[in-house]
Amino acid sequence: xxxxxxxxxxxxxxxxxxxxxxxxxxxxxxxxxxxxxxxxxxxxxxxxxxxxxxxxxxxxxxxxxxxxxxxxxxxxxxxxxxxxxxxxxxxxxxxxxxxxxxxxxxxxxxxxxxxxxxxxxxxxxxxxxxxxxxxxxxxxxxxxxxxxxxxxxxxxxxxxxxxxxxxxxxxxxxxxxxxxxxxxxxxxxxxxxxxxxxxxxxxxxxxxxxxxxxxxxxxxxxxxxxxxxxxxxxxxxxxxxxxxxxxxxxxxxxxxxxxxxxxxxxxxxxxxxxxxxxxxxxxxxxxxxxxxxxxxxxxxxxxxxxxxxxxxxxxxxxxxxxxxxxxxxxxxxxxxxxxxxxxxxxxxxxxxxxxxxxxxxxxxxxxxxxxxxxxxxxxxxxxxxxxxxxxxxxxxxxxxxxxxxxxxxxxxxxxxxxxxxxxxxxxxxxxx
Amino acid sequence: xxxxxxxxxxxxxxxxxxxxxxxxxxxxxxxxxxxxxxxxxxxxxxxxxxxxxxxxxxxxxxxxxxxxxxxxxxxxxxxxxxxxxxxxxxxxxxxxxxxxxxxxxxxxxxxxxxxxxxxxxxxxxxxxxxxxxxxxxxxxxxxxxxxxxxxxxxxxxxxxxxxxxxxxxxxxxxxxxxxxxxxxxxxxxxxxxxxxxxxxxxxxxxxxxxxxxxxxxxxxxxxxxxxxxxxxxxxxxxxxxxxxxxxxxxxxxxxxxxxxxxxxxxxxxxxxxxxxxxxxxxxxxxxxxxxxxxxxxxxxxxxxxxxxxxxxxxxxxxxxxxxxxxxxxxxxxxxxxxxxxxxxxxxxxxxxxxxxxxxxxxxxxxxxxxxxxxxxxxxxxxxxxxxxxxxxxxxxxxxxxxxxxxxxxxxxxxxxxxxxxxxxxxxxxxxxxxxxxxxxxxxxxxxxxxxxxxxxxxxxx
Numbered sequence: 001x002x003x004x005x006x007x008x009x010x011x012x013x014x015x016x017x018x019x020x021x022x023x024x025x026x027x028x029x030x031x032x033x034x035x036x037x038x039x040x041x042x043x044x045x046x047x048x049x050x051x052x053x054x055x056x057x058x059x060x061x062x063x064x065x066x067x068x069x070x071x072x073x074x075x076x077x078x079x080x081x082x083x084x085x086x087x088x089x090x091x092x093x094x095x096x097x098x099x100x101x102x103x104x105x106x107x108x109x110x111x112x113x114x115x116x117x118x119x120x121x122x123x124x125x126x127x128x129x130x131x132x133x134x135x136x137x138x139x140x141x142x143x144x145x146x147x148x149x150x151x152x153x154x155x156x157x158x159x160x161x162x163x164x165x166x167x168x169x170x171x172x173x174x175x176x177x178x179x180x181x182x183x184x185x186x187x188x189x190x191x192x193x194x195x196x197x198x199x200x201x202x203x204x205x206x207x208x209x210x211x212x213x214x215x216x217x218x219x220x221x222x223x224x225x226x227x228x229x230x231x232x233x234x235x236x237x238x239x240x241x242x243x244x245x246x247x248x249x250x251x252x253x254x255x256x257x258x259x260x261x262x263x264x265x266x267x268x269x270x271x272x273x274x275x276x277x278x279x280x281x282x283x284x285x286x287x288x289x290x291x292x293x294x295x296x297x298x299x300x301x302x303x304x305x306x307x308x309x310x311x312x313x314x315x316x317x318x319x320x321x322x323x324x325x326x327x328x329x330x331x332x333x334x335x336x337x338x339x340x341x342x343x344x345x346x347x348x349x350x351x352x353x354x355x356x357x358x359x360x361x362x363x364x365x366x367x368x369x370x371x372x373x374x375x376x377x378x379x380x381x382x383x384x385x386x387x388x389x390x391x392x393x394x395x396x397x398x399x400x401x402x403x404x405x406x407x408x409x410x411x412x413x414x415x416x417x418x419x420x421x422x423x424x425x426x427x428x429x430x431x432x
Numbered sequence: 433x434x435x436x437x438x439x440x441x442x443x444x445x446x447x448x449x450x451x452x453x454x455x456x457x458x459x460x461x462x463x464x465x466x467x468x469x470x471x472x473x474x475x476x477x478x479x480x481x482x483x484x485x486x487x488x489x490x491x492x493x494x495x496x497x498x499x500x501x502x503x504x505x506x507x508x509x510x511x512x513x514x515x516x517x518x519x520x521x522x523x524x525x526x527x528x529x530x531x532x533x534x535x536x537x538x539x540x541x542x543x544x545x546x547x548x549x550x551x552x553x554x555x556x557x558x559x560x561x562x563x564x565x566x567x568x569x570x571x572x573x574x575x576x577x578x579x580x581x582x583x584x585x586x587x588x589x590x591x592x593x594x595x596x597x598x599x600x601x602x603x604x605x606x607x608x609x610x611x612x613x614x615x616x617x618x619x620x621x622x623x624x625x626x627x628x629x630x631x632x633x634x635x636x637x638x639x640x641x642x643x644x645x646x647x648x649x650x651x652x653x654x655x656x657x658x659x660x661x662x663x664x665x666x667x668x669x670x671x672x673x674x675x676x677x678x679x680x681x682x683x684x685x686x687x688x689x690x691x692x693x694x695x696x697x698x699x700x701x702x703x704x705x706x707x708x709x710x711x712x713x714x715x716x717x718x719x720x721x722x723x724x725x726x727x728x729x730x731x732x733x734x735x736x737x738x739x740x741x742x743x744x745x746x747x748x749x750x751x752x753x754x755x756x757x758x759x760x761x762x763x764x765x766x767x768x769x770x771x772x773x774x775x776x777x778x779x780x781x782x783x784x785x786x787x788x789x790x791x792x793x794x795x796x797x798x799x800x801x802x803x804x805x806x807x808x809x810x811x812x813x814x815x816x817x818x819x820x821x822x823x824x825x826x827x828x829x830x831x832x833x834x835x836x837x838x839x840x841x842x843x844x845x846x847x848x849x850x851x852x853x854x855x856x857x858x859x860x861x862x863x864x865x866x867x868x869x870x871x872x873x874x875x876x877x878x879x880x881x882x883x884x885x886x887x888x889x890x891x892x893x
Contacts, residue, residue, distance in 0.1 A: 039479075041479045042479075042813060042816055042817060043813060044813055044814060044817070073733070081733075081739075081743055082734060082739050082743065084733075085732060085733035085734030085738070085739065086734040086799075086803065088732070088733070088734070089731070089732035089733065089734040089735070089803045089806070089807060090734075090799070090802065090803045090806055091806060091810070092806045092807045092808075092809055092810020092811065093810070094810075094814070095733075109814060111810055111813060116806075116810075140742075140743065140746055143746075143749065143772060143773055144742070144749040144750075144772075146773070147698060147749040147750075147770065147772070147773065148749070150697040150698055151697060151698050151770075153697045153877065154593075154594055154695070154696045154697050154698070154877070155592075155593075156592060255877070256695045256877060256878060257587075257591075257592040258587045258591045258592055259584065259587045259588060259591075259592055289528060291512075291524040291528065291534070291535075292521075292524050292525055292528045297521075300581055301521070301577075302577075303577070304576075304577035304578065304579070304580030304581050304584075305580070305584075306581070306584050307581055307582075307584040307585040307588055308588075327584065327587075327588055328584060329583075329584065329587065359525070359528065359529055362528075362529045362530070362531065363528040363529060363530075363531055363532075364531070365531065366529070366530050366531025366532075366550060366553075367530075367531025367532060367533065367549070367550065368531065368550075369480060369481050369482045369531075369550045369551075370482050370531070370532075370533060370548055370549075370550070372480070373479070373480035373482045373819070374479070374480070374817045374818055374819075375817050376817055376818070
């Protein structure tokens with residue numbers, strides 16, 4: 001299956017909803033923004049609460065946002081971790097939580113049968129509003145996180161990604177990995193997490209997303225009740241602007257692997273970027289369109305140099321990374337990088353052909369119904385729209401915006417935005 | 433062309449959303465077998481104007497003789513290299529132009545190809561898949577390039593991943609003569625030596641309408657879809673499909689233990705007991721009881737391994753159990769874990785065996801059984817959120833010889849499992865004599881991942 005695109009689709013692709021996705025929007029009495037899509041076909045609901053509390057809010061304590069998020073279901077209200085788990089498990093509910101650079105989120109999937117839902121919901125609400133951060137639980141979860149960070153060091157791909165982000169973002173809050181570093185996590189104390197939670201998990205910093213078999217009135221009550229236990233608090237200061245690199249860089253890291261992982265790129269695009277749609281369509285042709293992109297064709301199809309070769313933009317609140325990546329046998333790394341660079345340079349210089357652009361448009365608009373065809377995908381999209389305050393008809397507008405992009409637009413946007421003299425390249429593998 | 437190997441064991445494992453929970457209730461399955469032997473199964477789901485179409489071939493890693501292991505997967509790659517009518521690249525280009533998503537995956541018991549499309553484009557998928565079912569144009573020069581790609585894929589999935597490497601050797605030791613001993617992607621020397629004639633023979637032998645199931649799930653009309661498929665598939669010539677040799681695993685007569693050294697940071701433990709699957713369990717309830725047993729150990733955050741080993745004793749940082757009842761041949765019941773700081777794989781082995789011991793000697797609690805059953809029921813509904821997954825279930829059950837209808841009984845059969853039955857399968861199957869244990873022995877990552885030189889202004893442009 002597609003190795004490189006599925007996760008990404010969630011936040012960076014978009015298409016018009018087939019019947020138009022009807023996103024209902026209001027605010028709770030505390031001012032929290034709520035986004036609701038009614039999908040009556042299955043007796044289930046997805047609820048997600050997202051905070052501006054991702055890893056960009058870690059400060060110097062890299063990994064703080066992630067560990068705070070991971071601790072929420074280890075003890076809350078009157079319940080310990082076992083009791084919480086049993087409450088969810090016994091009604092068939094699925095709880096999860098996580099962080100990205102910008103966002104921390106908690107999700108609940110539950111059946112809508114009242115008795116089952118009530119148990120799931122009250123548990124969810126309790127761990128959202130009354131997590132305990134007990135010392136014992138904290139020490140255990142910290143140990144598990146540290147083990148995870150060590151495990152990461154077995155992976156050349158993960159090491160490449162860490163070095164790459166550092167090269168792109170230097171001292172910016174996007175520079176470090178979401179899960180943190182051994183050196184920082186080792187120094188955490190439970191009070192650090194409590195303070196992080198107290199500051200960021202507040203209603204003025206939250207959005208609520210509901211997708212499922214609910215009436216509007218039920219959705220209103222659920223959102224209201226869910227958030228009521230949180231203090232209003234304050235939004236954090238804006239994430240600082242990203243400084244572009246001043247020169248290109250090449251970093252080679254030795255690792256005893258049979259493949260070398262190559263990442264090349266620079267800070268790319270952000271959610272409200274006027275160039276976003278143009279860059280998105282352009283990248284689809286360059287390396288985003290999976291089986292038919294230029295990079296895939298040059299690196300894999302024509303030369304058999306790699307299993308995967310792709311490029312992607314990750315739009316964030318500020319410029320998220322533009323990444324061109326491949327993995328190849330150690331001794332052909334130089335050749336693969338040459339092909340990768342030549343493909344990128346050619347694209348920046350000449351842009352796509354008209355035929356390539358038309359094919360990309362057909363793919364993007366023709367497959368638009370696939371983007372929102374189930375509750376899971378809808379929940380992801382609506383969270384993105386709500387969190388980044390995109391227009392509610394964002395999905396409806398997308399095809400027209402894609403259609404409007406021209407070859408000249410793509411050439412112009414790539415030439416202005418993707419500068420070879422700023423590209424940062426990282427390789428991790430054997431034989432460097 | 434990007435191919436996912438459905439690896440045996442943990443990777444493919446979805447304990448409590450087993451590949452059996454499809455429910456025909458709100459989407460009737462329309463079934464027909466064409467005269468040439470192709471079976472088509474259509475399930476209507478009208479929630480969104482999309483459709484997923486999958487072609488499942490009854491061939492995979494476990495069909496392969498020594499010397500050409502991985503050839504099903506290699507052929508899967510080559511299936512994107514074109515026919516006379518649609519030369520290399522055309523298939524993907526046409527699907528992309530129609531807004532579709534496509535790919536393929538290979539497992540021990542199947543190879544499957546899929547497209548997801550807006551509903552009006554379904555015919556395109558039929559046209560293209562029917563064409564490459566019999567008319568693939570296999571060329572030596574294309575094979576040569578694609579061999580490199582598969583070699584890179586193997587490096588990425590196995591060679592450079594200590595746990596994957598360990599799992600590969602674990603399977604090779606646990607099974608003496610069952611074809612499940614071979615990796616789906618194939619052994620390196622086999623991959624290096626495929627000839628285009630091998631691929632041609634494999635293709636001719638297995639890629640035929642009478643060895644395939646076409647599964648369609650989405651916003652379509654059942655009878656109309658069958659008619660449409662008939663236009664494209666009914667005229668294809670069948671092959672003579674001979675039943676493959678049984679290769680029944682010899683009886684294991686004592687515990688097998690291996691240690692695998694690899695550059696790694698953390699030790700890791702894997703244990704597997706030989707168990708029956710739905711296809712082989714007699715009586716059948718044993719498979720469902722093993723399924724519930726897996727749920728008792730690892731069904732949700734409140735299950736035993738997490739609550740007792742990760743929390744509780746705090747000796748593991750991760751722990752899991754896995755059982756796949758839908759394999760074609762008997763499989764393993766797997767347990768795996770990563771030790772917490774200061775604990776060893778031997779501590780974990782002892783603790784996991786203690787969990788097994790308790791299951792053999794004490795009846796599981798009523799509330800535990802209820803918890804598993806509630807999760808199974810809920811997952812049965814959640815799974816309907818995805819057309820793709822619904823099609824996967826139907827295709828898989830049909831292809832491994834269980835039959836898609838079995839999905840309808842899954843919830844009921846799980847509900848019937850008693851605490852006594854769970855204890856009984858634990859006593860009967862989770863025994864030392866059929867156990868294989870693997871320890872990952874971490875070797876220093878000698879070329880320490882220190883930051884190398886940064887060379888400014890030197891980018892090759």
